[in-house]
Amino acid sequence: xxxxxxxxxxxxxxxxxxxxxxxxxxxxxxxxxxxxxxxxxxxxxxxxxxxxxxxxxxxxxxxxxxxxxxxxxxxxxxxxxxxxxxxxxxxxxxxxxxxxxxxxxxxxxxxxxxxxxxxxxxxxxxxxxxxxxxxxxxxxxxxxxxxxxxxxxxxxxxxxxxxxxxxxxxxxxxxxxxxxxxxxxxxxxxxxxxxxxxxxxxxxxxxxxxxxxxxxxxxxxxxxxxxxxxxxxxxxxxxxxxxxxxxxxxxxxxxx
Amino acid sequence: xxxxxxxxxxxxxxxxxxxxxxxxxxxxxxxxxxxxxxxxxxxxxxxxxxxxxxxxxxxxxxxxxxxxxxxxxxxxxxxxxxxxxxxxxxxxxxxxxxxxxxxxxxxxxxxxxxxxxxxxxxxxxxxxxxxxxxxxxxxxxxxxxxxxxxxxxxxxxxxxxxxxxxxxxxxxxxxxxxxxxxxxxxxxxxxxxxxxxxxxxxxxxxxxxxxxxxxxxxxxxxxxxxxxxxxxxxxxxxxxxxxxxxxxxxxxxxxxxxxxxxxxxxxxxxxxxxxxxxxxxxxxxxxxxxxxxxxxxxxxxxxxxxxxxxxxxxxxxxxxxxxxxxxxxxxxxxxxxxxxxxxxxxxxxxxxxxxxxxxxxxxxxxxxxxxxxxxxxxxxxxxxxxxxxxxxxxxxxxxxxxxxxxxxxxxxxxxx
Numbered sequence: 259x260x261x262x263x264x265x266x267x268x269x270x271x272x273x274x275x276x277x278x279x280x281x282x283x284x285x286x287x288x289x290x291x292x293x294x295x296x297x298x299x300x301x302x303x304x305x306x307x308x309x310x311x312x313x314x315x316x317x318x319x320x321x322x323x324x325x326x327x328x329x330x331x332x333x334x335x336x337x338x339x340x341x342x343x344x345x346x347x348x349x350x351x352x353x354x355x356x357x358x359x360x361x362x363x364x365x366x367x368x369x370x371x372x373x374x375x376x377x378x379x380x381x382x383x384x385x386x387x388x389x390x391x392x393x394x395x396x397x398x399x400x401x402x403x404x405x406x407x408x409x410x411x412x413x414x415x416x417x418x419x420x421x422x423x424x425x426x427x428x429x430x431x432x433x434x435x436x437x438x439x440x441x442x443x444x445x446x447x448x449x450x451x452x453x454x455x456x457x458x459x460x461x462x463x464x465x466x467x468x469x470x471x472x473x474x475x476x477x478x479x480x481x482x483x484x485x486x487x488x489x490x491x492x493x494x495x496x497x498x499x500x501x502x503x504x505x506x507x508x509x510x511x512x513x514x
Numbered sequence: 515x516x517x518x519x520x521x522x523x524x525x526x527x528x529x530x531x532x533x534x535x536x537x538x539x540x541x542x543x544x545x546x547x548x549x550x551x552x553x554x555x556x557x558x559x560x561x562x563x564x565x566x567x568x569x570x571x572x573x574x575x576x577x578x579x580x581x582x583x584x585x586x587x588x589x590x591x592x593x594x595x596x597x598x599x600x601x602x603x604x605x606x607x608x609x610x611x612x613x614x615x616x617x618x619x620x621x622x623x624x625x626x627x628x629x630x631x632x633x634x635x636x637x638x639x640x641x642x643x644x645x646x647x648x649x650x651x652x653x654x655x656x657x658x659x660x661x662x663x664x665x666x667x668x669x670x671x672x673x674x675x676x677x678x679x680x681x682x683x684x685x686x687x688x689x690x691x692x693x694x695x696x697x698x699x700x701x702x703x704x705x706x707x708x709x710x711x712x713x714x715x716x717x718x719x720x721x722x723x724x725x726x727x728x729x730x731x732x733x734x735x736x737x738x739x740x741x742x743x744x745x746x747x748x749x750x751x752x753x754x755x756x757x758x759x760x761x762x763x764x765x766x767x768x769x770x771x772x773x774x775x776x777x778x779x780x781x782x783x784x785x786x787x788x789x790x791x792x793x794x795x796x797x798x799x800x801x802x803x804x805x806x807x808x809x810x811x812x813x814x815x816x817x818x819x820x821x822x823x824x825x826x827x828x829x830x831x832x833x834x835x836x837x838x839x840x841x842x843x844x845x846x847x848x849x850x851x852x853x854x855x856x857x858x859x860x861x862x863x864x865x866x867x868x869x870x871x872x873x874x875x876x877x878x879x880x881x882x883x884x885x886x887x888x889x890x891x892x893x894x895x896x897x898x899x900x901x902x903x904x905x906x907x908x909x910x911x912x913x914x915x916x917x918x919x920x921x922x923x924x925x926x927x928x929x930x
Contacts, residue, residue: 291775299776303724304726305726308726309727312694314697315698318637318699318700318701319637319699321649321699323641324639327630327632331630332638335768335769336632336769337712338710338720338773341775341776341777341778377586377587377588379784388789388795393789400789401780401784402783402797406779406783409779409780413717413718414617414716414718414780417716420617420718464796464797465794465797466797466798468796468799468801470803472901473898473900475883475891475892476891477885479841480849480850482843482849482850488848488879489930490917490929491927491929493925493926494671494672494674494925494926497673499673500673501582501583501678503580503675503678507579507580508580510583510584
């Protein structure tokens, strides 16, 4: 199976270090995934043993339909970066470079200080807030792995021109946002290895096993209300939050 | 008032158009009733193919998808809602099926469409749309529901509408190739455990899925209710993951990447995860728990006609299998009686229920409560708050209460 591993996981190693001939750089080492996370993920794959992997019905290529993609085609479309850093391309970027790119490409939506603006997401802050009454979910406070920052900026941002930034620019933005969140020093240089090694504040806050069913109602048929006559606690008609439900689609431009 | 009056007749003559009769009669408030013919019965109708792609009657123009303007700063990353109050049966019309975009709706030329299956496989595969359609196919009816369906109703009854509190769901006949067929064709490596499915929209929307589900019942769909997928639903190809939250049903699907571990994408961390009051985050809550709602009466469809007989109608569904029973209460949950389930009752599919009701004209609080085949009973909002906290975003499958007023109007309320 080593050839399969090389195709996905090994390839990234070769691309990550070899392509730009960075001979002095140490070889990329995927970051270790916490053992508890890994064992849960493995168990999820078979629904915790309830669905053992089925045997294939045919040998691969049975139908002889379609073509084999070229390595270039596969590389072009395979942009996923995994939590151990596998999939990160060559390149690097500094916090200072990221600040400049952020100002030009991101601040108009996310705010000058990444504080969020006009309903667009806040990117900074909230570290330590998740157990409080005012939970603030940002990449700094909430995201368990740094790969997601690079991956999401690369695939989906900037919003108006997704997947148009160069890897160096994505590295720089990642470095800047991690620094703004107080996770890395202002001298941090983001590259495949340094990002894979970043430990996010909430990495251990995640449960990957679905705890549901988490509510246990019973199909009671009579005398069901525990405290006599049910009391109305809220009524939407008083909230003034409902758009018009007839006529043309209501954009609620007036007064809302 | 059994025939158009003189003034209307004159108008018709002036317009020299027989089709105007109905409109002008209506404008004058004149009922068209027996024994006279209606105007449309005294004229020649439109010919075949006068509308090569059919449209609803123009009198149904209120039946459209609607959105909540204060939810999102931009329509490119927003949701619109299915008008369930006007959906008579379990199938959602393609033009009314709710939308959820993360980066807008792309326009894809099917000739340029490609699906790549790569990663930990023996033979990576690149398929055109025609290639995909040559594989053995299946056609199954399933609902797709956004886990944020009902999100506005977590802290309190806030939006006075069935459409906008329950309409992020649709149910269609999905036709396509089983994902297991394609995974067999590429030969999944023994140590593969997951896939990462990616779309070709601007968001390159991607989600990780465990291999067991992919080999179980997922469909790479190109057909929806008797035609090609609508662009809103991923034209030309989407992933259908029966019973699981909407966003994993990747639209405009371009790649299935087989891997050893999940990708932990932004969509499975910041976006579609659950942060509990304790600070614990739940990463994978894919299955949509059982839910039901009364679609008549509802805020959009009050009781018109005073006390008397009404048929309470609604839908129930479960991401874990079939609906086993639905019970209806007309006294705010003090007592329940069983509703009748309408065939077909299918797994991970909307099920229609009905309940005969003699309304005495007094205020009432009506509810429906589903039990699915696993024995799971739809909870109250009070029960939901105990585990999930008072204002999370997702997984609001609580029992809906509609308040019936003496004048027949219907409001969305929550009970203690």
